[in-house]
Amino acid sequence: MPLLGCIADDFTGATDLAAMLVQNGMTAVQVIGVPDGPLPEADAIVVALKSRTAPVGEAVAQSLAALDALLAGGATQILQKVCSTFDSTAEGNIGPVADALMKRLGASIALVCPAFPTNGRTVYQGHLFVGDHLLNESGMQNHPLTPMTDANLVRVMAAQTPHGVGLIPFATVEQGASAIRRDITALTERDRRYAIVDAVTDAHLMAMGEAAARHPLLIGGSGIAMGLPENFRGSKHLPPRRDAASLPEARGFCAVVAGSCSRATLAQIGFARDQVPTLELDALATPDAEALAQQAIAWSAGKLEQGRPIVIAASAPPEKVAALQASLGRDAAGALVEDAMARIAQALVAAGVGRLVVAGGETSGAVVQALGVRALRIGRTIDPGVPWTFAEPTGLHLALKSGNFGGRDFFLKAFA
Incomplete structure (x- = not known):
């Protein structure tokens, strides 16, 4: 118990x-x-x-x-x-x-x-x-x-x-x-x-x-x-644990989906842009979740097999977020990004992604629900506050990152 x-x-x-x-x-x-x-x-x-x-x-x-x-x-x-x-x-x-x-x-x-x-x-x-x-x-x-x-x-x-x-x-x-x-x-x-x-x-x-x-x-x-x-x-209720962070071996392609608009996540996307294939979606220009997802899916075709992580982001600076909210309303703007990133995550996992980093609390919630994950066993920490987890029984390794957490190199560090 x-x-x-x-x-x-x-x-x-x-x-x-x-x-x-x-x-x-x-x-x-x-x-x-x-x-x-x-x-x-x-x-x-x-x-x-x-x-x-x-x-x-x-x-x-x-x-x-x-x-x-x-x-x-x-x-x-x-x-x-x-x-x-x-x-x-x-x-x-x-x-x-x-x-x-x-x-x-x-x-x-x-x-x-x-x-x-x-x-x-x-x-x-x-x-x-x-x-x-x-x-x-x-x-x-x-x-x-x-x-x-x-x-x-x-x-x-x-x-x-x-x-x-x-x-x-x-x-x-x-x-x-x-x-x-x-x-x-x-x-x-x-x-x-x-x-x-x-x-x-x-x-x-x-x-x-x-x-x-x-x-x-x-x-x-x-x-x-x-x-x-x-x-x-x-109180003698908890025995010593040496293997509390043990998880099964990670397999599959590596990908990042980011919906957070925090300063930390924007900096992480900027760092990744110069290192690995990175797609930045524009929800203001394309305010349709299915269309955004299809853009990402088409872009990712063939890139996963290259062996490097890929990054797909719908994050935006404050002025763009404000413009999207003014156009659609606050709740609808948030739902649009969450829906798009959830669809993208589903497609990536279907294409063989076995190690997936998700940036943003609301985005993580949408992705986990879309993937049908019901429980995560917690493993070792990548950066303070962000561990790898294992979704039983799917075999998928997930890192769910609060928007504000992680160093600038977090996305690459996670897969190293």
């Missing part, structure tokens, strides 16, 4: 979280959508939902259904996985989902922290930084679906829930798990239901994990999971 049950609001975030657990000695399986049968055998089960930008009621319903499945499967602690840039709107979905999970679990307080220092996400005095920049100055203010215009997580969370939100500041976290527990008690006595926790180093995340050993619910990015496996080892 799983020890830890996780509910992720997008597909790449789920993979990122599962990779963190594997790196710290837990076997992990990512389940696509709400489980509808017995859970796979693993120390941790990560349920990947496509709920980050879904209507609030739908996101809450999916998350509660996932929670029920995880609890029925034996999970003793739940982690609500959100993006390391806390992607949401004033209406949600982080707060409403958290409220529903808290109520179902009977939790009195939940720690909230999206920090992932290895990837430049840190929280200081309640403010989220991306590298050296406040969240609202990092490019996230231009996100087409969840523009983040406030770096103060206490304010952001408070706008999404009727319950009190407090802060466990840097000075407390620096003192370790015992000091964090004291602040948790104090905030609970002041009727705070959520505690934003500062974290600028991995040591802070480890201390937070230790302090939360007996908490039924945690909320945050993958970094928050760093300290959780040790709690289960300390």
